[in-house]
Amino acid sequence: MSDVDLRVGKPWKKPPLVQRTWLRWVLVIGVIAYLVAAYMTIEVNWSRVYEGLERGKKFVLAFTDPDFSSRSTDIWAGMIESIIMTVTSSVVGIAISIPIALGAARNIAPLPVYLVCRSIIAISRALQEIIVAILLVAIFGFGPLAGFLTLSFATIGFLSKLLAEDIESMDRSQAEAIKASGAKWLQWINYGVQPQVMPRLIGLSIYRVDINFRESAILGLVGAGGIGATLNTAFDRYEYDTAAAILLIIILIVMALEYISGIVRERVQ
Amino acid sequence: MPVQDLKGRQVWQRRSGRESLAHWVMWLIGVAVFAYCWQQISASTTWFFVWDAPRIANDIWTRATPPRWEYITQLGKPIWDTLNIATLGTLFALILAVPVAFLAARNTTPSVYLVRPVALLIIVSTRSINSLIWALLLIAIIGPGVFAGVIAIAIRSIGFCAKLLYEAIEEIDDTQVEAITATGASRWQVMAYGIVPQIMPAFAGIAVFRWDINVRESTVLGLVGAGGIGLQLSSSLNVLAWPQVSLILLVILAAVVISEWVSAKVRGAII
Amino acid sequence: MLRLEKLVKTYKTGDQALKAVDLVVPEGQVLALIGPSGAGKSTLIRCINRLVEPTSGKVFLGDINLTGLSTGALRRERRRMGMIFQEYALIERLTVMENVLSGRLGYVGFWRSFLRRFPQKDVDEAFRLLDRVGLAHMADKRADELSGGQRQRVGICRALIQDPALLLVDEPTASLDPKTSRQIMRLICELCNERGLAAIINIHDVALAQMFVQRVIGLRFGVVEFDGLPDALTPDVLTTIYGEEDWEATIEKVDDDSEVAQ
Numbered sequence: 001m002s003d004v005d006l007r008v009g010k011p012w013k014k015p016p017l018v019q020r021t022w023l024r025w026v027l028v029i030g031v032i033a034y035l036v037a038a039y040m041t042i043e044v045n046w047s048r049v050y051e052g053l054e055r056g057k058k059f060v061l062a063f064t065d066p067d068f069s070s071r072s073t074d075i076w077a078g079m080i081e082s083i084i085m086t087v088t089s090s091v092v093g094i095a096i097s098i099p100i101a102l103g104a105a106r107n108i109a110p111l112p113v114y115l116v117c118r119s120i121i122a123i124s125r126a127l128q129e130i131i132v133a134i135l136l137v138a139i140f141g142f143g144p145l146a147g148f149l150t151l152s153f154a155t156i157g158f159l160s161k162l163l164a165e166d167i168e169s170m171d172r173s174q175a176e177a178i179k180a181s182g183a184k185w186l187q188w189i190n191y192g193v194q195p196q197v198m199p200r201l202i203g204l205s206i207y208r209v210d211i212n213f214r215e216s217a218i219l220g221l222v223g224a225g226g227i228g229a230t231l232n233t234a235f236d237r238y239e240y241d242t243a244a245a246i247l248l249i250i251i252l253i254v255m256a257l258e259y260i261s262g263i264v265r266e267r268v269q
Numbered sequence: 270m271p272v273q274d275l276k277g278r279q280v281w282q283r284r285s286g287r288e289s290l291a292h293w294v295m296w297l298i299g300v301a302v303f304a305y306c307w308q309q310i311s312a313s314t315t316w317f318f319v320w321d322a323p324r325i326a327n328d329i330w331t332r333a334t335p336p337r338w339e340y341i342t343q344l345g346k347p348i349w350d351t352l353n354i355a356t357l358g359t360l361f362a363l364i365l366a367v368p369v370a371f372l373a374a375r376n377t378t379p380s381v382y383l384v385r386p387v388a389l390l391i392i393v394s395t396r397s398i399n400s401l402i403w404a405l406l407l408i409a410i411i412g413p414g415v416f417a418g419v420i421a422i423a424i425r426s427i428g429f430c431a432k433l434l435y436e437a438i439e440e441i442d443d444t445q446v447e448a449i450t451a452t453g454a455s456r457w458q459v460m461a462y463g464i465v466p467q468i469m470p471a472f473a474g475i476a477v478f479r480w481d482i483n484v485r486e487s488t489v490l491g492l493v494g495a496g497g498i499g500l501q502l503s504s505s506l507n508v509l510a511w512p513q514v515s516l517i518l519l520v521i522l523a524a525v526v527i528s529e530w531v532s533a534k535v536r537g538a539i540i
Numbered sequence: 541m542l543r544l545e546k547l548v549k550t551y552k553t554g555d556q557a558l559k560a561v562d563l564v565v566p567e568g569q570v571l572a573l574i575g576p577s578g579a580g581k582s583t584l585i586r587c588i589n590r591l592v593e594p595t596s597g598k599v600f601l602g603d604i605n606l607t608g609l610s611t612g613a614l615r616r617e618r619r620r621m622g623m624i625f626q627e628y629a630l631i632e633r634l635t636v637m638e639n640v641l642s643g644r645l646g647y648v649g650f651w652r653s654f655l656r657r658f659p660q661k662d663v664d665e666a667f668r669l670l671d672r673v674g675l676a677h678m679a680d681k682r683a684d685e686l687s688g689g690q691r692q693r694v695g696i697c698r699a700l701i702q703d704p705a706l707l708l709v710d711e712p713t714a715s716l717d718p719k720t721s722r723q724i725m726r727l728i729c730e731l732c733n734e735r736g737l738a739a740i741i742n743i744h745d746v747a748l749a750q751m752f753v754q755r756v757i758g759l760r761f762g763v764v765e766f767d768g769l770p771d772a773l774t775p776d777v778l779t780t781i782y783g784e785e786d787w788e789a790t791i792e793k794v795d796d797d798s799e800v801a802q
Contacts, residue, residue, distance in 0.1 A: 007676070012637060012663040014656045015680045038353040044416045052411035059410065081313075084306040091303050126525050130401065130489045131518065134506065139326045141318035144310045218399045221493065225313070231402065235409045243406070247398060254397035447591055448629035448695075452702055453618035453646025454653075461654050462642050466633040 059240045066248055067241035071230065075246060078227035082216040085147045085226055089216075090209045092148075093155025098201075100156060101163035102189065108167060117160070124157025129215050133224040144225030151212045151219075158211070162204050163197065170196045199268040206261040213257060217250050329511060336516035344501060344520055350415050351497035351524065354490065355483040358422025363476055366427045370434035376446075377438055377464065388431070396428030400486045404495040415496035422483050422490070429482075430475050437471035438464065473539045481532035488521045498524075541567040541738055542588070542706055547597035549583050549762075557583040559762040560597065565706075570732050570739045572749035572770075575759035576782050581742045584759065585708040588740070589621045590614060601706065619646035622699025624728070626711035628691040632684040636675065636694050639683050640666040643701035662701070669697040673727065689720035693727070700731060707732065707739035714744060721745070725752050746773065 018024040068075065103109045103117035129150055136146040170193065178192030220228025227246060234243040318325075371377045373388035404421035411417055441464060449463035491499025498517060505513040542565040549558040557580040565571060573581050586592035588599055590606060599606040606617055622643070630639045644662045645653055652658065658666075670676045673693040683691065692712060699707055709728060713721035725741075729752045732739050743749045749756060750770040758766030758773075758781035765781050766773070 007667045007679075008664045009660070011660060012658070012666075012679075014638060015635065034356075038357055041349065042353060042357070042415045042419065045412060045414070048412045049416070056410045059406065081309075084309050087302065088306045088310060126522055128485055128489055128525075130492065131502075131521070134492075135329075138329060139322050141315050143314050145314040145319065148310055214397060214399055218401045221401060221405075228402075232405065235405045238409065247402070251394050251397045255393055258393070442629075444625055444627055444629040445631050448623065448625055448698070449631070449642060449645065451589055451591060451618060451621070451623040451708075452643050452698070453615045454642070455615060455645075455650060457650045458645045458653055461650070462631060462634070462638075462645060466631050469633060 055238075055240075059244070062240035062244040063248070065241060066245035067239070068245045071234070071239075071242050074230045074233075075227070075242070075249070078220065078230040078246075079249060081144050082213065082220075082226040082228075085144050085151060085216045085219070086209060086213045089148045089151030089155060090205070090212050093152040093212075094159060094205050094208070096152065097156050097159035097163060100160040101167060102193075104160055104164035105167035107170075107172070108189075108193070117164075121157050121161050121164075124153055125161065127153075129154050130218065130222060133219050134222050137223045142223040142225075147216060147219040147224035147226055150224060151215060154215065155208055155212065159204055159208055163201060166197050166200045167193060199265075202268050203261070203265045206257075206264055210254060210257045210261060214250070214254060333511040333515035335512065336519060337510075337512035338516065340513050340516050341520070344498060344517070347491070347498040347501050348520065348524065350418075351487045351491075351499075352484070354415060354418040354422055354487040354495075354497050355480060355528075357419045358487065359426060359476065359480045359483050361419065361423035362426030362430055362479065363472075365423070366430035366434060367472075369427060369431040370438060371460075373431060374435040374438035376441070376443070377460075388435075392428040392431045392435075394428070395424050395426075396432065398425070400425035400490065401493055404490050404493050408494050413494035413496070418487060418490045418495035418497055421495055422487055425486070426479050426483060430479055433475045434468065434472060437468045437475075441467040470539055474536050477532045477535045477539075481528045484528035485525050488524060541565060541602060542740075543598075543600040544588070545598040545600070547584070547587055547599065548595045549580070549587055549592060550595045557762050558587065558594070561759075561762070561764055563757065563764065565738050565740065567705075568732070568736045568738055569755060570729055570737075570741065570753050571755040571757055572753040573740055573742045573757050573759060574744075574746055574749055574781065575765075579759040580762040581759055582710055583762075585623075585710055585740055585742055588708060589618050589623060591623075615646055619702050620705045622702045622704035622707045624692070624695050624699050624707065624709040624712050626714045628688070628695045628715070630683040630691055630694055630698075633682065635680050635682055636670070636686070637666060637679045639694050640670060640697045640701055643698040646702065665701055666697070669700055670694075672731075673697060688716050689724065692716065692720075692724050696724075696728060696731065700735070704737065707737055707741075709739055709741040711742050711744060713748065721748060722751075729753070746778070 016024060018027060100117045100120060103113045104121055106114055109117065132153055133146060133150040136149050140146045140149070174196060175188070175192035178188050183191060216226045216228075217231070218226075218228045220226040220230065221232050223229070227250070231243060231246050234240075234246065369388050369391055372379070372384050373392060375381065375385070378385045378388070400421050403424050404417060407417040407421050411420075445467065446459060446463035449459045454462065487497050487499075489499045489502075491497045491501065492503045494500070494503075498521060502514065502517045502521075505517060542563075544561055544563040547558055547561040547563075548556070550556045561580075561584060573584065575581055583592055587594040588601075588606070590599075594607055597607065601617060601620060604617060606614065609617060631642065634642075638656065641656075641658050641662060642653075644658060647662075648658060667676060667679065670679055673696060675690060675693055675697075678686065678690065683694065686694065695712075707728070712724055712728060716724060725748055728739065728741065731737070741749070741753065750773060753770060756766065756768065756770050756773060757764060758777065760781050760783065766777050
């Protein structure tokens with residue numbers, strides 16, 4: 001009872017998230033100081049923003065009346081190029097990712113192979129698509145080839161990493177059972193490993209196709225082919241209705257891809 | 270190609286007769302589509318440049334090394350801007366994503382047929398358009414600068430955060446919500462006591478995860494004029510100052526690695 | 541004090557969970573609701589505080605018909621009905637104290653509850669209740685650090701701090717071991733006696749029910765099949781409740797029977 005007698009009549013407070021008082025204050029003050037400093041360094045030209053609101057309104061309205069026709073050939077060509085880049089880079093990227101994923105799984109690959117594959121993945125993940133695209137355009141010249149290479153390279157980093165993680169967490173005993181039957185290495189991969197990771201591979205691949213398409217829409221900004229160049233031109237000329245049309249097409253294709261990937265993933269699992 | 274063989278073999282075990290034939294036809298169509306696409310790319314490529322590529326790559330490499338280290342003194346402010354774009358953008362995005370997520374989640378939306386589709390549309394449209402495109406658009410509207418970058422990152426992140434968050438909301442334990450409802454709590458109290466504590470870990474994880482992605486994305490926003498270190502990259506590229514380009518790329522790489530490390534650490538601490 | 545009149549619940553799937561249930565619970569009576577899974581026990585108690593909206597019929601708490609109330613009025617009436625859950629239903633990421641105080645949510649405004657500034661008398665009452673169930677020292681622990689029995693005690697405190705006239709208890713012991721189950725049942729019944737509360741306890745375990753309650757209701761396919769003293773629960777009665785054309789259920793009945801005999 002003494003415990004209660006001590007506490008009854010005293011106010012109760014929720015124990016704070018950070019136990020140490022000084023640390024709590026340091027964090028709070030630090031966050032506020034950062035926000036103030038960040039806010040101070042952002043120069044906002046409010047009159048420019050105010051002027052822009054009118055254009056913003058025009059752009060939003062353009063979505064209700066998008067112009068597909070006046071630049072239809074450009075849009076069509078750009079879209080086809082984007083799709084072509086998506087298809088080729090996804091196929092090639094996925095094909096290359098699979099051996100690299102096998103190499104990057106510690107339970108399958110010997111250490112030297114593992115390290116090589118992991119560093120390939122690390123490089124691919126650290127470099128962003130757009131920067132890779134700039135370099136590849138400088139090397140290979142303008143056009144969809146640079147875009148294709150960029151997306152293939154990015155696909156490798158994404159897919160290999162996730163697939164390797166999946167392989168590493170697979171059920172050991174199933175794979176061992178196949179090995180025990182005297183299977184060769186490739187047979188072992190085919191019968192012991194592949195069935196376990198196949199659903200995830202398919203799911204990830206479709207997801208990556210989706211990402212590749214979205215990324216292909218911006219590669220044109222740096223000359224690596226696709227719809228981005230057309231979009232950039234439309235913005236430069238303040239042709240909001242054409243830009244709206246392109247954005248709508250992108251959104252629709254992405255929605256369709258997401259829908260398809262949902263169906264496929266359900267069927268695979 | 271090994272993959273096709275592998276896939277073919279696996280499926281071939283399961284199917285027979287017409288199914289197997291249909292499968293091979295599908296593969297054939299797939300190969301044909303790929304071949305056609307490749308042909309298209311090949312047709313719009315100047316192969317002379319490609320054969321020349323090793324020489325050019327080598328050329329760029331020799332020009333770009335060593336990086337111009339003293340240029341780093343001019344990169345302080347751009348890095349600070351980049352960090353601000355990422356952080357403030359994430360902050361705004363989270364503020365906007367929370368209501369959208371609550372409107373989109375099946376168990377909290379006020380109306381499944383009216384409000385939910387609108388929320389889902391916001392999520393899908395902001396998500397499917399890259400932040401660079403948002404930046405282009407915002408620059409056309411409110412002019413170049415850091416502010417356009419912040420807004421671009423914020424808009425792009427709304428859909429991403431709202432999607433993950435509404436999935437988390439749909440997965441909460443309903444009996445906890447029921448228990449709070451049974452005490453006679455109001456709608457908002459049920460939200461604050463029954464739902465919010467349950468999604469807090471997911472929310473924190475999403476915030477840090479998206480911040481990490483945003484640091485990456487904000488490093489290149491400058492390419493279209495939306496502030497940050499990309500601005501320096503773009504101007505250095507324009508004058509073909511390769512030693513500066515290589516230094517900037519190194520700095521960007523460091524920023525990406527550090528942000529990923531921070532994000533991994535924080536997420537580890539939360540979970 | 542609580543009166544159900546022709547309470548019907550039909551789910552959207554077409555399943556009729558309750559078929560015109562009539563029931564009167566006088567003040568201070570503790571009754572057990574038994575019956576096979578799917579008999580509508582959970583639906584019945586959720587229809588009383590309208591966590592599940594009844595299809596037709598009336599629920600009177602005192603003189604007030606709960607089924608006709610607006611949301612706001614319903615919330616006020618819910619304060620008079622404490623509820624205890626099978627899986628405890630504590631907010632796992634909040635502290636024990638916050639969980640107990642959440643029972644007062646119907647009495648305090650949003651901002652007050654949001655900022656955790658509950659009135660002092662609520663806090664005092666929460667400490668007294670926690671002490672009564674032997675958990676005062678756990679007040680600042682997070683709910684997910686507690687064992688099953690401890691969690692259910694916190695659940696009981698949360699229901700009692702509402703200052704209810706009626707307790708709705710849904711399978712309080714289903715996730716607990718036999719010893720803890722008894723302790724929890726004893727605690728619930730003691731507290732009801734101390735405070736003169738009426739209670740409806742949904743329970744699987746017939747023997748446990750007989751041990752503690754004053755009245756037993758047997759529910760089968762949404763119909764009241766038995767209403768009487770615990771001692772009147774003969775094997776025949778159990779057969780009617782749990783069914784005999786269903787072989788598995790009959791076997792289960794035999795098991796229950798042997799437990800009763802012990």
